[in-house]
Amino acid sequence: MRIKTGIEGFDELVQGGLLSDRVYLVSGPPGSGKTTFCVQYLAHGAALGETGLYVTLLESPQNIIDDMSNYSMNVLTLIKMKKLLFADLGPRMEYGFMDEMSEYITPEYEVSTSAGEHEAPSPAMVFREIAAYVSEYDVKRLVIDSVSAIRFTTRDLSLQEKEMSRFIRNLKKLGCTTILISEMTDPSAYSTEQFAAHGVVFMHNFLYDKTMTRAMQIIKMRGTKHDCNMRAVGFSDKGLVVSGLLE
Numbered sequence: 001m002r003i004k005t006g007i008e009g010f011d012e013l014v015q016g017g018l019l020s021d022r023v024y025l026v027s028g029p030p031g032s033g034k035t036t037f038c039v040q041y042l043a044h045g046a047a048l049g050e051t052g053l054y055v056t057l058l059e060s061p062q063n064i065i066d067d068m069s070n071y072s073m074n075v076l077t078l079i080k081m082k083k084l085l086f087a088d089l090g091p092r093m094e095y096g097f098m099d100e101m102s103e104y105i106t107p108e109y110e111v112s113t114s115a116g117e118h119e120a121p122s123p124a125m126v127f128r129e130i131a132a133y134v135s136e137y138d139v140k141r142l143v144i145d146s147v148s149a150i151r152f153t154t155r156d157l158s159l160q161e162k163e164m165s166r167f168i169r170n171l172k173k174l175g176c177t178t179i180l181i182s183e184m185t186d187p188s189a190y191s192t193e194q195f196a197a198h199g200v201v202f203m204h205n206f207l208y209d210k211t212m213t214r215a216m217q218i219i220k221m222r223g224t225k226h227d228c229n230m231r232a233v234g235f236s237d238k239g240l241v242v243s244g245l246l247e
């Protein structure tokens with residue numbers, strides 16, 4: 001089954017949408033639109049009745065909610081309907097932080113992990129927390145922002161690769177369609193998550209002739225006949241819009 005992202009100009013590049021129950025990667029440099037892409041994907045599903053969960057590991061959910069409220073995705077309404085959930089699994093730095101949205105953000109989160117207060121969580125800890133959310137709320141669309149912030153329990157690179165592949169293999173069994181975000185500054189340096197994911201989308205944001213240029217490119221999409229070109233990316237009041245070939 002194909003899952004529509006709802007992002008204007010994207011679904012038609014991948015035979016109508018993402019294959020369900022798989023794990024995808026959206027990678028790119030800072031400010032390239034990764035978060036916007038993923039919140040649009042969740043909001044589109046939520047509007048169709050599919051519960052979406054956005055897991056943050058670095059940034060506070062409140063910042064993302066504030067930023068995405070500028071678009072017409074109805075983020076606040078979907079959160080209040082509990083069709084769009086945000087879970088903060090990053091280091092707990094904001095004890096005592098309270099505001100009107102806090103009851104919708106990780107309401108039952110407890111510091112049950114063995115990591116220190118300022119330490120990033122390990123893949124196993126992140127997976128455990130996510131699996132609990134997915135079964136409790138019947139989550140169908142999942143986003144993890146970002147896998148670059150997951151703390152490996154070893155410094156050995158080959159063991160880190162095993163840990164990441166295991167994490168992704170476990171995510172595939174959750175019964176939801178997942179997008180992992182990864183920070184990417186060097187497009188020629190492939191990471192484990194790029195090999196292990198079913199599909200990889202790069203968001204480009206680069207200086208060309210004194211102007212910042214945004215583009216999107218589908219690097220791989222298993223089982224799908226897809227476009228491989230750099231496509232221009234712009235913003236509308238709905239969020240990201242993918243358009244024609246980059247000139």
Ligand SMILES: Nc1ncnc2c1ncn2[C@@H]1O[C@H](COP(=O)(O)OP(=O)(O)OP(=O)(O)O)[C@@H](O)[C@H]1O
Pocket residue numbers: 028029030031032033034035036037070235236
């Ligand atoms: N309404 C808008 N119109 C045009 N551009 C916008 C608008 N709102 C945000 N942007 C652009 O979107 C960028 C942020 O996008 P987003 O947060 O999705 O990127 P990101 O890849 O997740 O960034 P980061 O790596 O910092 O998390 C901003 O830096 C800004 O350039």
Ligand SMILES: [Mg+2]
Pocket residue numbers: 034035036145
């Ligand atoms: Mg982001």
